Every structure is written in structure tokens, then in C-alpha cells.
Amino acid sequence: MSSSGKIAGPVQALINEFTKLPTVGPKTAARLVFHLLNRPRHEAQALAEAILGVKDKVRFCSTCFSLTELDPCDICSDERRDTHCICVVAEAKDIYAIERSDAFNGRYHVLGGLISPMDGIGIEQLRVKELIARIGAECPSEIILATNPNAEGEATALYLSRLLHSLSVTVTRLAYGLPIGADLDYADEVTLAKAVEGRQRL
């Protein structure tokens, strides 16, 4: 699949660019390129401009560090949103997931990753100082730690909960549990055990 002389130079160049993207292998890249070749020029133009637009116009919100065109971002500048509650997430994309749920009406704080010394990420590499400064300035009553339920997410949540302990703010963590609509006998033992541990009175 690699640079064989039979493929025109620009085609191969675009295939190479696409394969640098996550989840795209050489086969998918070739499909994308041949699809684009069959589409009108203005569509390719729109795609190219959209890609550049992301790089040129999108920046970090200076309050919550999510991605935005305007600073502060739509969520931080929305006065209808609850200012008493800050939801801490690892990445900006996690905001979109939580927003889709419609279950949360507070504001966010994006850490920019999770603690993982193996990957060279310690506290200093994350926006933790900024979080503490925000807590001082905004005086929220609750911090929700919404990091992934994996090893790094756990360690980060635990670290933050200890760190924030001295501040007068309630720190909570997303619940563990069973996916809605799933069968109990298909759930793995560990998830099930966590769900039993975190059971609630009805």
C-alpha cells in the first residue's frame, strides 16, 4: 500500500496525510481520497477551509480551557448556567459527552489530560493551579470529578479530592454502574461489584 509508483504523487501525499489521523489506516485513507476525487471542487475547498478554520479560529477558553471561538466560551458566558457547580473533565471532548446528557447545568474545567507519569504527565502538566484559582475566585459549592473510571482517571480524581480537601467545597465523583438497557448476566463481575457497592435506596 505504501508509495508504489503507480499512484499519482498528490494522491499518495493525501493518503499519507490521512493515515496520520487516529483510527485511519492506509485502506481507509485511500477510500477517503478516492471519495474526495469524485466530489466537486467546492466540497474539497469547504473541507480544507474547515480544517484550517479549526486551527486558526479555535482557542482555549481562558476560564474553563475548553475549545472555543470566542473567549470566554459559550458555556462560561451563559448566565443561565449554575455557577455553584464545576464539573472537572480530562479533555474538552468530555464536555460534549456530558452536554449531550442534558443532566448538568453548571460549568466545566478541562484539565488537559490525566496524571500519568508513564506518559510524562504530572500535576504541573495539568490545569490544576488554574482550578484552584477558580475555586478561590468563584466560590463554587460543589466540584464534580468526571474523569474516566480507569486507572489514570481514578488516580487523578483521588489526587484532586485530597488536594481540594482543605478548601471549603464539596467534592463528588461520578457514580459507577451498569449501562442502561444492559443485561445483568452480560455485565462483567467488576462493574457489577461496583454497582452493588454503590447501590441506592429507593
Add this chain to the structure above:
Amino acid sequence: MQLTRVALSNFRNYAELDLEPAPGLNVFVGQNAQGKSNLLEAIAMLGTGKSFRTNRDIDLVREGLELAVVCGDAQIRAGIVHLGCTIAKNARSTRKTYTINGQGVRYARFLGSIRVVTFVPADLQLVGGPPSLRRALLNIALAQEDRTYYHELARYQKALQQKAAMLRGTVAFDTDLLAIYDHTLVEAGTAVMLARNHFISELKREAERTHAQWTGGAERLEITYAPNVPFEAPTVEAVADAFGRRLRQVAEAERLRRSTLAGPHRDDLGLALDGHPLAAYGSQGQQRTAVLALKVAEYAVMRDRSNEAPLLLLDDVLSELDRERAAAFLAGIGGYAQAFVTATHLPDGLPDAARRFEIARATVRPC
């Protein structure tokens, strides 16, 4: 449990294979490098989800291709289960995915759907070789048996890697973060140690009994758990307490030497004959007899724990043994439900009921 069908596609040197093994003993005979070990490796993957020969998954995919598939139908107590393992290679990495009855599942769920005990020539070093070999025996058996064990072991290893990275200096040293990793190490490590302690007590009983039968009681094999962190009693409190104390003792040395120094990742299995360490004092023959007793015991413990005989996979190992030992080993295993044996020549003394296959250039034919 019993495998009723194995199908391979682009796995190692196999283009396609569709095989219906018999209940009981299946013997595969062929020259070297024809695909005998590859077939056993594939069957083992249906149980453990991983190769027993390599960590380089890319080697599992037939040369020049991108996708290898191993599937199998197994008759287990709960009914018939269809297992699938796909190894996909792309420009950057190789990924394994798993299915049970056509539904995608995570590795932790796939692991142990069927259970296997493998015995390969490298296992003959179990007594004389490094502790990692003996820990691998414990981990592979326990992980198939007990999903909680796998979960705790994975948690332990992850926290250990993160802590080791911090000690090496990949990020600024942070005592609070260290405390979090140590907390996870103690919690998960305690579960690992307790599970090993329990498993080894069962392994000990079976291995020592089998060994005594073989030697007519003339020699006494002793198997002990040799935890890196000794504990007074096999309770969560006692083990966690001992491990926590040990981590505090070595904390300074760990920082100085920039590496982790204590915990179950340094555990071992103690093997002695009449009170003397086998690795140092035992003859080749004595060490080999102990290895066989250990493998018989591993099989027996896995069978008795779930009341269902695991699959027995013997890769080219009977021919490494003299006739007497090979016969004693098979007799020691006793009533296996299903076994897969590879050899370059038909081993002596196989039961007549054995189904025989010939493997040549990745083709398997009954013979």
C-alpha cells in the same frame, strides 16, 4: 469442557483451517516448522486471549496480511459457546479484539471463557529458571479461574508502572501522588497475595501427593508460597498491614534507587526436596519430576475449583520426557476431558482411542 471446532484464518502459517477435534486425546504429528505449535498456540488463545509464545502480536498474523482470526466452538457446562479472537494489524499497531457468541467483549470478559493448561518445553525450566516463570504459572492459572484476580493484578501492575515512572523522574516527585499509588498497590496487591496464597495451598497438596506417589515416598517435595512481603496470617488486614509497613520502610531506598523494591511483583514459589532448595541441590531428573508434579497439580486444581476439566495442551513436551515419565505424567493427569498433544513422532503408549492427525505445511489431516 471440550472444543468441538477450531477455525483459523491467516493465523501464523495457516491460510485457512477448519478442524473438528475429538473428545479425549487428539495427537498431532509432523515435522518441525509445519504448524504444530501454531495450532496449539491458537487453541490456547481461545482460553487466555494471549499467545503463550510471544508478546509481539504482529507475528500472529500471516505474513503480508492484515487480519488473523481464531475461532472455536466449545461445549462448556453452560452450553455451547462460540469464541472469536481477531488480530488486526495496521500501519502503526496490532490490536486484538474478542467476541463471545458473536458479541464483542473486552479482554477481561473473554479471559477464561474456556480454561486451558499448557505445557511446553520451556516449562521444563520451571524449577531451575527465574521466578518470573513461576509467577507466570500462578498468574495464567488464576486469571482464567478468577476474573477478580485478573482485575486486581492489572490494577496492581498499572499502579506499579506509574509509580516506577515517577521514581525514574518522568514527572516531578510528589509525595501525595506516591501515596495514591501506594494505596492502590496495597489494596490490589493484598488481593493478589491472598489469591496466590490460597491457590498455592491447593497446588501444594496436589503436587506433593502426586510426587510422593511417583517416588514411593522416598523423597519429599515441599511447595511453599515465598511472598516478597511476608505476612503473619492470610487475612486482608494482616497482609495489607504488612505490605503497607514494608512500603514505608523501603520508601527512602526506592527514591534513592529510583525503582520499586517491594511487592508481589517479586513473589516466588518455593520448591524444596527433603528440605533443600531444588534449584540448587536437585539433579536434572529430580527437577524434572518436580516440574511434572507441578503441572499435574495445576491441572488438578483448575479442574477441582470449577468442577470442570480444563483443556490440556501439550506442545512437543512428551518427546522431551523419557517413556516412563511421560506415562506417569498422563496417568497423573487422570481423567482429562480433552487434550491436544503435538509431537514429531507418535509417542509410545498412547491410548488406542486417541484421534491422530498429521500436520504438514499448515494442513491438518486425520491419519
